[in-house]
Amino acid sequence: MGKIIAIANQKGGVGKTTTAVNLAASLAVEEKTVLLVDADPQGNATSGSGIVRGESRKTLYDAIANDEPLENIILPTEFPLMWVIPADKNLAGAEIELVERKRREYRLKEILDVAKPEFDYIIIDCPPSLGLLTVNGLCAADSLLVPIQCEYFALEGVTELFDTLAHLRRSLNPKLTIEGLLLTMYDERTNLSSAVAGDLRDFYGAQVLETVIPRNVRLAEAPSFGKPIILYDIRSKGAESYIQLAKEILSHG
Numbered sequence: 001m002g003k004i005i006a007i008a009n010q011k012g013g014v015g016k017t018t019t020a021v022n023l024a025a026s027l028a029v030e031e032k033t034v035l036l037v038d039a040d041p042q043g044n045a046t047s048g049s050g051i052v053r054g055e056s057r058k059t060l061y062d063a064i065a066n067d068e069p070l071e072n073i074i075l076p077t078e079f080p081l082m083w084v085i086p087a088d089k090n091l092a093g094a095e096i097e098l099v100e101r102k103r104r105e106y107r108l109k110e111i112l113d114v115a116k117p118e119f120d121y122i123i124i125d126c127p128p129s130l131g132l133l134t135v136n137g138l139c140a141a142d143s144l145l146v147p148i149q150c151e152y153f154a155l156e157g158v159t160e161l162f163d164t165l166a167h168l169r170r171s172l173n174p175k176l177t178i179e180g181l182l183l184t185m186y187d188e189r190t191n192l193s194s195a196v197a198g199d200l201r202d203f204y205g206a207q208v209l210e211t212v213i214p215r216n217v218r219l220a221e222a223p224s225f226g227k228p229i230i231l232y233d234i235r236s237k238g239a240e241s242y243i244q245l246a247k248e249i250l251s252h253g
Contacts (some may be wrong), residue, residue, distance in 0.1 A: 002035075002117065002121055003121055004116065004122040004124065004140055004141045004143075004146050005023075005122070005124070005125065005138040005142070005144070005233045006021045006120075006143070006145070007019055007119065008137060009126065009128065009147055009157060009158075009161060010134070010161060010167050011128060011149075011154065013128075014148060014154065014184055015185060015213060016074050016128065017032040017044045017125050018041065018147075018150035019184065020036060020038075020124075021036065021044050021223075022228050022238075022239075022242040023123060023145075023229050023242060023245055024082055024245060025053050025079055025082060026080075026121070026230060027246045027249070028079040028080075028081040028082035029243070030138060032081065032121055033082075033119045033120045034079075034082045034083070034119060034121045035082075035084075035085065035115060035119045035121070035122045035124065036082065036209065037060065037100045037112070037168075038085060038125050039125055039126050039127065039137050040089075040091070040125055040127040040128070040135050041087060041088070041089075041091040041127065043086065043089070044090045046084060046087055046088070047223070048223040048226065048227075049077050049226070049228065050078055050080075050226045050227060051086050051226075052086055052121075053145075053243065057073050057075070057087075057187065059088050059091065060086065060091055060094075060113060061088070061091045064094045064098065065093070067092050070111065070115055073076050073086070080211040080249045084163075091133070093168065095133050096208070099132070104132065106139050107136055108133075108136035109140035112124075112191075121249075124140065124141060128158075135172070137190075138172075138173060138176060139168070139172050139173045141173070142175065142176070143176065143177045143178065143179035144178055144179075145179040145182060145249075146161060146180070148182065148184065148200065150184070150185055150191075150192040150196045150197060151182055151196060152230075154196065158200075158204075165178075172232065179249065179252065180207060180208065180209035181204055181207055181208045181209065182211065183196075183197050183200065183209070185215070185216050188214070197212070200206075205238070205247075209248055210248060211244045212241065213241045213242070213245070216237050216238035216240060218236035218237075218239075219238030219239075222238075225247065230243070
């Protein structure tokens with residue numbers, strides 16, 4: 001039975017999709033079967049995994065709104081052990097359509113429960129909001145991974161997310177655990193990055209992962225080529241950090 005990890009932060013621009021794509025690819029390199037679920041209508045995890053935009057295809061929207069079987073939606077990637085459930089702008093409509101549906105918070109869980117036995121890991125890239133699609137991701141997940149940019153405004157966002165998480169645990173998914181807080185866009189040359197990292201470790205302790213994702217030009221370039229960083233430049237610091245993240249996630253069991 002696989003493990004489902006939701007990657008979420010209501011603040012945009014924190015490296016959420018970058019983390020989803022590159023963690024999935026790095027786990028596949030570690031010989032784990034991985035399904036990346038793009039639950040963001042922007043579809044960046046889809047294109048960042050090498051799936052060409054604009055082609056007519058079934059997406060997560062069709063599974064949520066029209067009960068399309070997953071075997072008609074899942075797409076392969078350049079990694080033999082990594083697959084993607086794609087998304088496009090139509091997924092934004094699913095949030096509206098879910099409002100009237102019974103057990104609306106569990107729709108994604110119902111879909112992924114079918115696939116869970118087939119994969120070692122399922123990674124969900126949630127939208128940068130706390131709307132119904134993100135709630136679906138958190139209800140489907142076994143654990144939550146929170147990317148946090150090394151800036152002070154990010155600290156406020158973590159507090160809001162944890163408030164939401166506490167409510168969601170009480171009412172919808174009591175088994176949801178914290179996979180970890182992941183420091184992203186870390187610049188070792190600045191005092192700000194060090195200070196924010198220190199504050200987070202002081203406050204959240206062991207919940208902050210040891211792995212830190214640096215600010216890295218090659219990592220920023222990779223999505224424009226539709227490639228995870230491991231395929232774009234495996235010798236870069238960005239690739240090294242995501243390989244290390246995968247190993248740390250694997251150590252959690």
